[in-house]
Amino acid sequence: MGNPGMDGGGGLIRNESGEWVKGYARAIDYATSVVVELWVLKDGIQLCISLKVPALVVELDAKLVVDLLKKDVENLNGISVLVANCRERLKEIPLVCIQHCYREANKCTDVLVRRGATLKQDFTIFMHPPFDVAFLLNLDFAGSCYFCDVASGLEVS
Incomplete structure (x- = not known):
């Protein structure tokens, strides 16, 4: 919806079987895509800590955010606090892997992102998947594939 x-x-x-545990969405008034990714990651980390998750694989479609979390970078023009907070909170989870994935690999998250943009309240936790997410989860379990032409950004399903 614009950047910023x-x-x-x-x-x-x-x-570990790919089944729904919880979902969440956040409305964010005005921010860059990197700030949004970090805020949402912070929310997810907090939720995992509250669930006492012992091992976590974080998949982000923002390669820049993955790099910021993995590298020791200083002076990040105002996002240093968010990056530092995410790094510190991740230390509370015994085993963590952070990796990049293409947006097409996580359509369920994409639906929740769009839902966040339309929320009336700031933050919502979903105990059960919304219908549209449940549908995509079922497609995942059925082994549906989505292909992406990385060079042009075109998607084929």
């Missing part, structure tokens, strides 16, 4: 611009964010937590 009015936006929302969201994510989901799955168990």
